[in-house]
Amino acid sequence: MAVVGAGLAGLVAARDLVASGHSVVVLEARDRVGGRVVNATTADGTIVELGGQWVGPTQDRVLALAEDVGADVFPTYDEGQNVVRYRGRQRRYRGAIPRLPAPVLLDIGRAQLRLDRMARTVPLDEPWRAAKAERWDGETVETWLRSHVRTRGARDMLRLAVRAVFAAEAADLSLLHFLFYSHSGGCLDRLLNVAGGAQESRLVGGSQVLALRLAERLGDVVQLNRPTRRIVQDGDGVRLEADAGSVRARRAVVAIPPTLAGRLDYEPVLPPWRDQLTQALPMGSVIKCMAVYDEAFWRADGLTGQSTADEGPVELTFDNSPPSGRPGVLLAFVEGAHARALSRSTPSERRDAIVGSLVRAFGPRAGAPSEVLELDWSAERWSGGCYGAHLAPGVLTEFGPALREPCGRVHWTGTETATVWAGYMDGAVRSGERVAVEVAHALAR
Numbered sequence: 001m002a003v004v005g006a007g008l009a010g011l012v013a014a015r016d017l018v019a020s021g022h023s024v025v026v027l028e029a030r031d032r033v034g035g036r037v038v039n040a041t042t043a044d045g046t047i048v049e050l051g052g053q054w055v056g057p058t059q060d061r062v063l064a065l066a067e068d069v070g071a072d073v074f075p076t077y078d079e080g081q082n083v084v085r086y087r088g089r090q091r092r093y094r095g096a097i098p099r100l101p102a103p104v105l106l107d108i109g110r111a112q113l114r115l116d117r118m119a120r121t122v123p124l125d126e127p128w129r130a131a132k133a134e135r136w137d138g139e140t141v142e143t144w145l146r147s148h149v150r151t152r153g154a155r156d157m158l159r160l161a162v163r164a165v166f167a168a169e170a171a172d173l174s175l176l177h178f179l180f181y182s183h184s185g186g187c188l189d190r191l192l193n194v195a196g197g198a199q200e201s202r203l204v205g206g207s208q209v210l211a212l213r214l215a216e217r218l219g220d221v222v223q224l225n226r227p228t229r230r231i232v233q234d235g236d237g238v239r240l241e242a243d244a245g246s247v248r249a250r251r252a253v254v255a256i257p258p259t260l261a262g263r264l265d266y267e268p269v270l271p272p273w274r275d276q277l278t279q280a281l282p283m284g285s286v287i288k289c290m291a292v293y294d295e296a297f298w299r300a301d302g303l304t305g306q307s308t309a310d311e312g313p314v315e316l317t318f319d320n321s322p323p324s325g326r327p328g329v330l331l332a333f334v335e336g337a338h339a340r341a342l343s344r345s346t347p348s349e350r351r352d353a354i355v356g357s358l359v360r361a362f363g364p365r366a367g368a369p370s371e372v373l374e375l376d377w378s379a380e381r382w383s384g385g386c387y388g389a390h391l392a393p394g395v396l397t398e399f400g401p402a403l404r405e406p407c408g409r410v411h412w413t414g415t416e417t418a419t420v421w422a423g424y425m426d427g428a429v430r431s432g433e434r435v436a437v438e439v440a441h442a443l444a445r
């Protein structure tokens, strides 16, 4: 068996195939494992996460993986008040509901209830079969917001929520894909919240430990610096043409984002529905930043470090200090159109813009970080953007079934193929487990 990509999906697939007695090789393009999950180290040796990091309730498969590899989880710092900046005014509040004008809050609440109700009718394994699939896949989240949300403030805050979850704009996204995605994680609150939500916990040692420990167990099964360029299928098996030579196998598992899978060369050419699917799955745009301070000064001020702002470039922050609380680390997200714009700036312009946002939210002390680490995921050759792929109108209903359908001896995995927690680390783990079973059955036939 040959697996393309040593992200969580590819590594989990390899783990399960090796466990069921198959001989496996994993070809990874980068000089490291983990893909969209990567640790970085600050000047004083503190580990921070520049890719996927949080885990939360109902993410059972990634939590099982953490237990399996002996990685502990710890709660995201969530004590005190949050900050919301809205129309130039700043307010503090406790809990999940920001202090916004009552009509705006009411409007958001109504929209959320309605979207959650609609999402529950979308089947997770076949979202294109939802009773209203055609209608919902015929419009964007933006057009829905314009016709169903009365106040401008609520529309703006819901657009911000879309950027927070997808790193894309409401205008980029099919309403059906949005509904599928929130159902896949439970409901909108679960996607957005810290307590009881997807941001509840972190991994001691940084989330990349999951991938590093899986790879350690797999040993020389995992080969780094070996981008796959071409996949050739014949009657007996597959040949993967990669840097530093070809690999022959009975079947291939492609565990890379669909957009990148579409950039590989296939012989024979893939069926048109698969090729057209991969032409229609762009990745989101996000710059994830860590500002490091001697101490988490906002904690002494009674703040959680969580802030939301209706102006960019940073719209969301979190306290991302290590379990010891020192040094203090503020995590800042630049997402969607803000990330696309900031991508074009020089590193020093970018740093100034990011630190400027932090000062607006947390005061002058935020203006003197000892260090700012950042990663522009759209500039990553082997990711093409993040957090994941999003679907424009028409794609799910026209090409959705091609997401997981094998093409001859080539099988597809990765978080984009998951039915539960699609787009998340948990979805990646589930998709790796699913494809290992699929391949084992195919090999047994």
Ligand SMILES: Cc1cc2nc3c(=O)[nH]c(=O)nc-3n(C[C@H](O)[C@H](O)[C@H](O)COP(=O)(O)OP(=O)(O)OC[C@H]3O[C@@H](n4cnc5c(N)ncnc54)[C@H](O)[C@@H]3O)c2cc1C
Residues within 6 Å of the ligand: 004, 005, 006, 007, 008, 009, 010, 027, 028, 029, 030, 033, 034, 035, 036, 037, 050, 051, 052, 053, 054, 055, 226, 227, 228, 229, 255, 256, 257, 260, 286, 288, 377, 382, 383, 386, 387, 388, 413, 414, 415, 416, 423, 424, 425, 426, 428
């Ligand atoms: C900034 C950011 C924040 C996020 N936050 C969270 C979070 O808090 N919680 C959460 O659950 N999820 C989060 N995510 C999403 C999560 O990281 C991903 O869903 C998950 O890691 C995807 O895993 P994967 O194995 O499907 O794909 P990937 O991680 O993309 O793995 C694909 C692998 O294939 C390799 N590759 C690509 N092309 C080739 C090629 N041609 N040949 C060989 N190898 C190749 C890549 O280098 C990579 O290692 C975040 C992502 C980002 C970037």
